[in-house]
Amino acid sequence: MVGAGYKIAILGAGNVASHLLRAFSKVGCSVAVWNRSDGALVALRDEPGVLCTTCMDELPADAQVYLISVKDDAVESVAQRLQQAKGSELGSGCIVAHTAGSLPVSLLEKYFPNCGVLYPMQTFSKDKELDYSKIHFFVEEKSDMLHRLAGCVSEHVHDLTSEQRKVLHLASVFACNFANHCYVMAEDVLRGIGVPFAALLPLISETTDKVSALPPLKAQTGPAVREDRSVMDAHRQLLGDRADLREIYERMSESIIKYKHDNDRLRPEKD
């Protein structure tokens, strides 16, 4: 298998860590996983050939890659513990990386001479299998070890600096978290008329399908892009005492109109 021969150690057993473990194990990597507590490791014990431990000393000292995949605010303390537990044993070719979109690589530099970042841009759920080959991986490193490792799983591996990755992470907040919040607000609005959220699913999935074929700016429909003021006024009235939703409705509608005008200015010919 493509990943056979690579030996990796993962620190953490949350959603991202568990998915990376399965992805790398699947392509033939030899994987060991450490977690602070035993609970999250239980689900991973069934993965064939994976070493699970709550004792950092038990991690192999000859892994090529150590991946720290824990909550953002725990990355540094886990790095420090890893340095204390394994620092002196680690081979000179090995790299220690974290998987956080919004943290710089510099966080690891004071603990390890060879460090990097391996950021898989995806929203991970505990029990939902994913097609890892479609995930885009963004790596930062001095050598090409992380690039080669991610390349065993996905065809989409990009090099990105810490500053660029921050911007990428911000874009993913808009595309994933904020889009999901639009579904939250839609569900809330529907509650008033007793229509189940499921009725919106064909609309939601078609909206998503469209942007794989059209730039999102061209895919836009609805009252704001048509500048249909009477419909927008009626919507604002319907939102009545929901000041939070009304405010978001207004900002989003204004922004849709602004982007449309900016785009018309840039590309005066209509298609």
Add this chain to the structure above:
Amino acid sequence: MVGAGYKIAILGAGNVASHLLRAFSKVGCSVAVWNRSDGALVALRDEPGVLCTTCMDELPADAQVYLISVKDDAVESVAQRLQQAKGSELGSGCIVAHTAGSLPVSLLEKYFPNCGVLYPMQTFSKDKELDYSKIHFFVEEKSDMLHRLAGCVSEHVHDLTSEQRKVLHLASVFACNFANHCYVMAEDVLRGIGVPFAALLPLISETTDKVSALPPLKAQTGPAVREDRSVMDAHRQLLGDRADLREIYERMSESIIKYKHDNDRLRPEKD
């Protein structure tokens, strides 16, 4: 076929009209379509057995359903023209309906004794085929003609009043137009680092997939729902002089946190 025997006339040849025409023609309805100008009819002339005309008088007088599917602000004038052209010939059993989510049925009442609304909740693109059986249709009428007609195409037909439909349409603006605008803003943010929008597609499609299995409130991830203030502050800084995006970032993040707290209050037990 299920729709065989139903005779319908569609007024308009835009996205919604063209898709309804294909959907009803496919299940065996006999369909005639009128449009003000010839241009939009060209693409429909190839549909087998469909009568296309720019002359309202040429529409059959014995259709069971006349569907007015034009821009919101043209619905009333087309209704008036239809009443003048065909009003005296229409059978007593026939129904005249519009397809607009945000317009009340009362708009048609002064022209036709038997009127209604047939609203397909979907975002329609010109050349993209759809699985009509998955679309949810919302109907308003005194009899059950529109319910039966929509039932030939989809299993998801719901009765809804004009007031309820307005709320439904508002929910669809959040779920479709605003979600798409999140993609527009994400693409804009990415432009700064030269990463193509396509890199976000696996993330976008997974975000959508998740809400077919989980309520959107439970599917939420990211810095706002984790109340990770340091990441949110960094994101605000990154947006720098983009006051419009920063404002939306703040409103959306506040709202995500508010919904999370409201939900925790309502359901104190964690799962």
